[in-house]
Amino acid sequence: MNQPENNNQTQSSSEYSEEWLSAYIDDELTDAQRAVVEQRMASDSETRQLLDDLQRVRGLVNQLPAWSGKLISAPDCIQESGAAIVSTDGTTSTTDSDYDPAGDYPDELNPASDGISQNESRLHSESIAQTLEREGDPDDGAQRKVQTSLAGFAHSGQTRFRSWLRPLALAACLMMLLGGSVWVWNSGSSWTVATSTGGGRELEQEMSSADSIALKSEVKDAVEAKISQQAGPPTADNPPDRSPSLFADDGQPSAAGVRRPASPAPSEVHRDAFDLAELPPTKQAEDSLGASPAQAPASAFSANTMASEQASNAAVESTQESLAANQKMMRSHDAGQAVEGGLGRSTNDAPAMQRTDKTEALGRGSQDKANTKVQLAHSAGWNARDIEAALERLAPLLNLPITQTESPVVADSVAAIPIAIVTPKAPLSGATPLGNRLQQQAVPLQEVVPPDSKPLAWQAPFAPSVEDGPSTIALFLLRDEAEQILQAARQAGELATQPVWISSASGAPTPANPKQQVVLLFTPQ
Amino acid sequence: MQSEDQQSIEQVLSGDSSAYRAIVDRHQRRLLGLLVHACGDCELAEDIAQEAFARAYQKLDMFNGESQFYTWLARIAMNLLFSDQRRKRLENQVSRAALDVALDSDGFANRRPNATPEQQMELNETQQCVRQAIAMLDEERRAVVVLRDFDGLDYEAIAEALGIPVGTVRSRLHRARLELRSILQQKAVQLGLSSQ
Numbered sequence: 213m214n215q216p217e218n219n220n221q222t223q224s225s226s227e228y229s230e231e232w233l234s235a236y237i238d239d240e241l242t243d244a245q246r247a248v249v250e251q252r253m254a255s256d257s258e259t260r261q262l263l264d265d266l267q268r269v270r271g272l273v274n275q276l277p278a279w280s281g282k283l284i285s286a287p288d289c290i291q292e293s294g295a296a297i298v299s300t301d302g303t304t305s306t307t308d309s310d311y312d313p314a315g316d317y318p319d320e321l322n323p324a325s326d327g328i329s330q331n332e333s334r335l336h337s338e339s340i341a342q343t344l345e346r347e348g349d350p351d352d353g354a355q356r357k358v359q360t361s362l363a364g365f366a367h368s369g370q371t372r373f374r375s376w377l378r379p380l381a382l383a384a385c386l387m388m389l390l391g392g393s394v395w396v397w398n399s400g401s402s403w404t405v406a407t408s409t410g411g412g413r414e415l416e417q418e419m420s421s422a423d424s425i426a427l428k429s430e431v432k433d434a435v436e437a438k439i440s441q442q443a444g445p446p447t448a449d450n451p452p453d454r455s456p457s458l459f460a461d462d463g464q465p466s467a468a469g470v471r472r473p474a475s476p477a478p479s480e481v482h483r484d485a486f487d488l489a490e491l492p493p494t495k496q497a498e499d500s501l502g503a504s505p506a507q508a509p510a511s512a513f514s515a516n517t518m519a520s521e522q523a524s525n526a527a528v529e530s531t532q533e534s535l536a537a538n539q540k541m542m543r544s545h546d547a548g549q550a551v552e553g554g555l556g557r558s559t560n561d562a563p564a565m566q567r568t569d570k571t572e573a574l575g576r577g578s579q580d581k582a583n584t585k586v587q588l589a590h591s592a593g594w595n596a597r598d599i600e601a602a603l604e605r606l607a608p609l610l611n612l613p614i615t616q617t618e619s620p621v622v623a624d625s626v627a628a629i630p631i632a633i634v635t636p637k638a639p640l641s642g643a644t645p646l647g648n649r650l651q652q653q654a655v656p657l658q659e660v661v662p663p664d665s666k667p668l669a670w671q672a673p674f675a676p677s678v679e680d681g682p683s684t685i686a687l688f689l690l691r692d693e694a695e696q697i698l699q700a701a702r703q704a705g706e707l708a709t710q711p712v713w714i715s716s717a718s719g720a721p722t723p724a725n726p727k728q729q730v731v732l733l734f735t736p737q
Numbered sequence: 738m739q740s741e742d743q744q745s746i747e748q749v750l751s752g753d754s755s756a757y758r759a760i761v762d763r764h765q766r767r768l769l770g771l772l773v774h775a776c777g778d779c780e781l782a783e784d785i786a787q788e789a790f791a792r793a794y795q796k797l798d799m800f801n802g803e804s805q806f807y808t809w810l811a812r813i814a815m816n817l818l819f820s821d822q823r824r825k826r827l828e829n830q831v832s833r834a835a836l837d838v839a840l841d842s843d844g845f846a847n848r849r850p851n852a853t854p855e856q857q858m859e860l861n862e863t864q865q866c867v868r869q870a871i872a873m874l875d876e877e878r879r880a881v882v883v884l885r886d887f888d889g890l891d892y893e894a895i896a897e898a899l900g901i902p903v904g905t906v907r908s909r910l911h912r913a914r915l916e917l918r919s920i921l922q923q924k925a926v927q928l929g930l931s932s933q
Binding site: 230231233234235238240265266268269270272273274275276277278279283 | 765766767769770773774863864867868871882883885886887889891892907908910911914915917918921
């Protein structure tokens with residue numbers, strides 16, 4: 213069965229070989245060879261029998277049905293390509309004149325790779341666009357636009373770089389681009405890198421306390437005004453869409469068919485969303501506000517992340533290359549904008565939220581939103597289908613490029629803990645600073661959440677535990693995104709408990725700051 | 738189809754990226770079928786097809802048109818598959834048994850018109866046996882036999898897709914068919930095969 217295979221193509225036409233039988237039925241023999249085979253068959257019944265068997269085998273394989281299952285879509289391919297452009301080796305591949313499709317082995321075969329598999333990487337490509345496509349979302353095409361190039365870039369940062377050094381370089385690149393911080397940690401066999409756009413390691417959390425925070429109508433007005441501004445003036449083509457509004461709740465079924473149960477009073481919603489920001493900054497928070505983003509990276513690497521000095525130096529050295537690659541990627545994606553559901557732009561060329569389509573604005577006007585990638589981890593305590601179903605129901609309301617994945621890093625660390633973590637990918641990653649800090653200082657979550665909240669205890673980034681409570685989702689988001697998700701969750705009836713907010717002080721601790729990093733804990737129905 | 742591909746490729750390279758959609762639509766069903774049979778895992782096949790199309794798009798300017806686009810695409814896909822399988826071997830994540838388990842008929846239009854339920858059941862069982870037998874081949878033989886007998890590529894295209902000589906295709910294919918015959922005989926499937 214494992215005999216050496218004959219690679220000799222120069223066999224004499226007169227030297228019969230059994231292999232010719234297969235070639236005979238495939239019509240891949242010369243006339244002379246065919247004649248030899250036919251002569252052989254005429255005189256040898258075993259040869260005839262073997263030929264018959266080979267033909268039957270071929271026929272059996274040939275009669276296997278054609279594929280009629282799930283198909284893939286071009287925009288997703290192109291988006292995937294966008295990720296690959298910069299992720300395979302940190303260089304721009306479009307100029308690779310020696311591309312050989314067979315040339316993908318080394319990294320795959322490298323046992324010293326980072327342990328994040330190609331397949332796992334591909335799991336990340338399950339995009340919200342695909343979800344929407346399945347769900348028949350009317351905004352199908354436009355939704356995909358939020359999948360911008362940098363989303364792929366961020367995606368690639370955790371999944372496609374094959375060595376542990378590469379994510380470090382990517383993180384450094386993002387850090388420099390965004391003025392944020394880099395966090396690296398090791399989770400079992402995998403390295404994880406994340407960045408913070410907030411620009412400070414000293415992220416401090418403030419607790420929401422329903423009793424301590426008063427509703428302020430000006431805050432509500434400000435947020436509604438901002439949402440209205442983002443959505444643009446209502447037009448015939450762009451009717452007012454209240455789904456992302458924090459306060460929209462008419463109790464009627466939404467356009468997406470999501471049920472809208474009786475929702476909390478506006479004041480309650482408002483309080484939930486902004487109670488933290490209403491609090492005066494703590495001393496720690498005030499201290500952290502003074503932290504310069506430039507100070508962050510060096511201090512951000514925790515001791516237990518094993519991010520060695522050598523690695524850091526290497527990352528810095530590769531930053532320029534990564535930057536160049538990133539810029540190249542941006543250009544490539546700009547060129548690809550003609551594709552429906554294609555690639556967005558970088559934030560550099562889209563400073564304002566002037567648009568007629570909110571999805572388009574998400575894709576083109578906000579790098580942070582465009583980069584939102586959400587990981588979904590679940591443990592034995594979670595029903596993954598329920599989580600996915602809940603998020604899929606939320607997705608049409610969110611207009612956020614959420615990608616649900618089962619991150620190997622996260623899944624490993626939350627094994628047997630009934631909690632799901634939904635976290636944006638870098639460069640948002642409000643999760644990492646907070647999680648990192650919690651890991652470093654072993655701060656149990658009980659200390660940072662209100663007494664009336666669920667008894668949670670954080671042990672490490674992405675490794676929370678629930679002592680006694682229902683499954684909880686932790687959303688690591690920027691505030692404006694969290695607001696949308698929360699509102700959508702409310703409207704969809706997905707919230708079983710009042711959410712708990714933990715906001716960082718890396719940004720201005722004001723509810724009007726949509727880019728404030730927050731952590732939202734809530735329990736879905 | 739080649740001219741259609743070439744036209745679409747030129748459009749893509751000239752900046753009309755939407756033309757790539759036509760390429761994907763044209764080839765994805767065939768590629769997915771190939772990959773499913775080559776790896777025995779529908780989800781993995783979808784992932785690899787997605788990745789292959791993405792890489793093809795990314796490297797489209799490297800396609801010189803000397804071969805069929807599908808052949809070039811198949812080579813990308815098969816190499817991705819091989820890479821994945823070799824990585825899994827390194828991690829001891831794959832086994833023949835796992836391949837057997839992974840195989841199912843989801844995604845295949847195996848309904849035969851006018852077939853009685855019994856006939857349909859028999860057909861399904863036969864196809865399942867064949868898929869399992871294919872899955873039991875080693876990856877190199879499996880690739881050749883699927884490319885030839887399921888996908889219909891000629892030897893030269895297979896050689897190009899796999900980056901091996903035509904003579905190797907011939908010998909590998911023959912050995913793959915012999916092994917398939919042996920497996921199917923062992924499965925005692927009434928396929929009209931001679932007994933050993």
